[in-house]
Amino acid sequence: MSLMRSEDYLPRPAVIQKIIAENSQIKTFVLALADQQANQAFTYRPGQFMMVSLPHRGEAPISFSSTPTRPGTIELSVRRAGSLTAAMHALQAGDQVGLRGPYGRPFVMEDLQGRDLLVVAGGIGLAPLRSVINGCLDTPGHGKLTILYGSRVPSDIAFRGDIDIWQHHPAVTCHLTVDAPEPGWDGPVGLVTGLLGQVKVDPASSTALVCGPPVMIAAVLTALGKMGFADEEILTTMERHMKCGIGVCRHCHLDSKLVCVDGPVFSRAQLKKLQMDRL
């Protein structure tokens, strides 16, 4: 598909339209490319990512949390982790960042068409899956959606606006859990794997989408396998250190694969061929 494309590593300027504080650690940046024409022509797919630049800070890969079914702007949800993301959290609407991309192998939405989806997410891991969920809900003929979302504490629960909509959507079942409760929390306490036993999904007609911290992904993948999900129907997206985004620099190596071009979306079947102990 991209055989003839060439990469010059030049980011394009993008303007922050709006910043939504999801919790104390995560902000969602609503962005539009400064060049209006380019912004209109810009397309991407859920699961892909952009390389985001900030002056003097370099670049970092951030996956889309928005869905291409709602064009005009793109949304990148960023957890404060290193110096670039910390600097990004200090920005305000109207400020600019540099963007290049989109990169990576996406979730193939056509394959998900008509299937029931079981979404299992932890923390910032809901960001790329939010892109899939909202994309599905925007497309007629989608199946049943079950969303399980784990956070550290109740005040860490991100994307509350979306969760509110999902919780009231007839086709969606949405369960939240936290590692540790806070006053006022009457929901479940415990790991997100604990919720898996409480949901009613038919593994034969469902696809599972998983994203979160590495330990959580490993646990959930195993649990889903035990529930009867086929390895090809368990999809996850991997986080890696990246520099080029086009499969050259090799920072994101995962065994023989490169996450930036062979992923970031992988099925459990693909991962099983690799070394799972290095999630």
Added chain:
Amino acid sequence: MRHVLTTCVYCGCGCGVYLREENGRVTGASPSRNHPVSRGNLCVKGWHLHDFIHSPKRLTTPLMRKNGELVPVSWDAALDYTAQELGRIGASTNGQGIGVLSSAKCTNEENFLLQKFSRAVLKTNNIDHCARL
């Protein structure tokens, strides 16, 4: 593009290293294969010897303290003032009020000149460097 053989500055081993010079900038460092110490390799510091040379944090102009702040001045201003102060304090303390620190990172020639300057001009043996650190 040129390769300029020089000596690494990052430890007492003294590896032979080629600096890659391109358009007035140093853009790389690589070992000399036949140098008796480096023998074709460098440690990670040596391979990154060029990284600091064009650092934006390099000082590029003389500075002098004015109203508590260090501000850029001309070479003449900085040298004149320094000579005046060293001369004044040297004279009033018979050289004993002046201390000179030389450097284990500077060249032999510079160390030689600085101790000569201390002894012959400032008239003090108060010269040392961090040999023991």
Added chain:
Amino acid sequence: MRDDAMDQAFILAKDHLKSFLRKVKKGHRLVAPVTNQHNDTLFCTINHLDRVPINLTEQAQNGIKSFLFPQQETLATYAVSADGYRFNRTDVRPEPTVYFGVRPCDLMAVLYMDVVFMGGVKDQHYLEKRQDSVLIGLNCNAPFANCFCSATKSGPFLETGFDLMFTDLGDRFLVEVGRPKGREMLQAWQQFFTPAEAEDTRAQYQLSLEAMAGFRLDVYADQAIQRLAAGLVPESVWEQLSLRCQDCAGCAYICPTCTCFTIVDRPAGPDCGERLRSWDACTFAGFTRLAGGHNPVAHKIHAIQTRFLHKLKYDVDKHGRPSCVGCGRCVGICFGGTDIVRFIKMAGED
């Protein structure tokens, strides 16, 4: 000279080599191995053919990787102004370059780099330097002390991967034509070349046989590749290597097929700076560490595995051949003795 006559080989008398290179230099930058006053041989830009001795008898310590994929290069400059946050290409268009005297291992390495940088999405910066370059190879009549290209099937004589290929026949060079750029070069300066005779090609064949017999190291790469593929390399090998590795990255930097890099922004002032690409190495702990501190390659042992698996397993699976070209440059430069020849030997032992 007619086009269809180009498939055959030619002869360039050694007496005319300098005259030929002088013509070549008129339209190209000339890069060739030169031995300096310290007896080190490096590929250098030749500014004055009469002042520097091109040395075709030593192995250059640097190879031509650093020309096509420099240790540090500026990808772009950036500035923040009223205009916003803008990136600009630093448009130094690479000079068309003739690389002369490139050994088979280094030619194979360029073929590999072509796949890495231009096989999928094309890396613009590599592409620009590569597309205007002409590779003139030199077959190796006598392998150097650390060479093992016969074990990796990337020498000592090559039949492909060059624009022109020279073989030293004593008082003359046998010149073979590879890609069209070589043909053009030969046509442009045909006054120096005469068609080769059958005895010339026989002489070349004889030399290639002698070269194959001239290797001083016994390196059984195929055996190591098979044992890696079968998962038969014991954990103790990796443990010993990781204990001995001193983290200098010399093996990766010197390797003609190691292409890992990093990109960093270096400020030039409060509102501007440049984006630099520099060599990096998969054996560094920071190579895979995420911003939050999590490192998916948590142990040195895995970083070391990555390096050898990439060269001798992943690339074998992907391209059908290892991405080690047997140049031997990493042999002996390693602080701890963990070079690929040592590994191949250790991996082959029961």
Added chain:
Amino acid sequence: MAGLATTFGSGAMTNAINEIEDAEVILVIGSNTTEAHPQVARRMLNAVDKGAKLIVIDPRRTRLAECATLHLALAPGTDIPLLNAMMRVILDESLADQLFIDMRTENFAALRAMLYRLDLAELEAVTGVLLEDIRRAAQLYARARRSVVCYCLGITQHICGTANVQSIANLAMLTGHVEKQFTGVDPLRGQNNVQGACDMGALPNVFPGYQAVDNRDYREKFERVWQTRLPAAPGLSLLDMTHSGACGPMRAMFIMGENPLRSDPSLDRVEETLTSLAFLAVSDIFLTETAAHAHVVFPAASFAEKTGTFTNTERRVQLVRQAIPPIGDCRTDADIIIALSGRLGYAMAYESTAEIMEEIALLAPIYAGIRHDRLRHSWGLQWPCWNTAHPGTPFLHKYYFTRGKGHFVPNDHLPPAELPCQDFPFLLNSGRIYHHYHTGSMTRQSALLNRECGEALLMIHPADAARLKVRGGDRLCMASRRGAVEIKAEITDQVAAGSVYTNFHFGETPINRLTIAAQDPVAQCPEFKVCAVRLEKL
């Protein structure tokens, strides 16, 4: 280096680096060689591959210790008792080289008398090293034909640093492991040109070439060449200057390429001195902590922008060649000194740094044969190099010691100045790390080196960590009697319980706020390697 000067007569590495490769036994003491001198470590590992035995004496299990035949993890500051115990074993087992002792040394009786007074069981207890291991180390070292001792700042940065070095020299002379190729005593110099700075007389008591300033003959020679009167009394040493305080003798300082506000111990004291000066001029390539306190700052050219020479740890004088012109408005330190000197009425006219070397050769006999044009066409020359035909000297003390006969100096154990107590229960040791150099002003500018190692980590033993309820990555407050820093914990059994270890390269974590200014009375080397601290989890 005073320790070797009193015993051998010359304080420098007695071998060339490459000779280490062919030693049979290598004894490494107080040197984290793989991190601080990678090329030397490379020779050691090569030697091990060839069958050599490697003995590492270090309180920490360093990477080199992991590769060693024998690792003696002694209690910090007990080098003398350990070396004495080894010597006692050598005497007891008749492994001493009596012929060498008779022919080449003096004062052996005093050493023997001291050694026979020692109780090995007591030494075992003091050092914390099993007598069996001490015995094995002594046997290995003494029995081999070619044994090399390498030591570094782990030996010298103690209040008994000179005595430590003398004890090493005693060991080498006792077994005759000195005068031959592949055999000797090798102090590894920390900084790139620390050997050269000493050679050039950037010391308070000697002119270039170790010629004492209070010796009238030497002084007159220099006065004749420089055509001016020179002060006769030795000057103040580094710490006497930087620790003289607000009421001390220092009124003005000129500092070239040094950063005492990071590198010296008890930084608060240094800061007091510097801020009280009537005048401070600093010449440096970066605005260091020290430069930020100056009245005048000169922008100096880096090594890539000038020509001159460095002298490495094996006494090899090598050329530094200019690759680019000075950046911006920078000037070389030589140009700065020449300009100042001219303004003070003393003209220094040199057409190049090569001419400066000619003057050095004229004045310092050990450099007499060294010229830039000789260096340009060689891999450098190892001093002593007596004339322009002399090939240099790869190993020292062949046939005779510089001082004539080697002199045994017996030494007793002297505990560190500050040991852990109830209030400060941990022993802090500090040193270099592989990825950074000295105060980090250069290496911290490298994005990659900073990525590989971007902050100071405090190594804590798992047992101590458990007791303090500290996990890896937790932030700690570490305090000594002199100051406190915040630092991140790294849990590792490379350090012994009760000891902690970290690096001093990081401005964010100025370890030398904590270290003690106690110093060796002879070499005036501060005791960086031992001080008492307490830890609190933040």
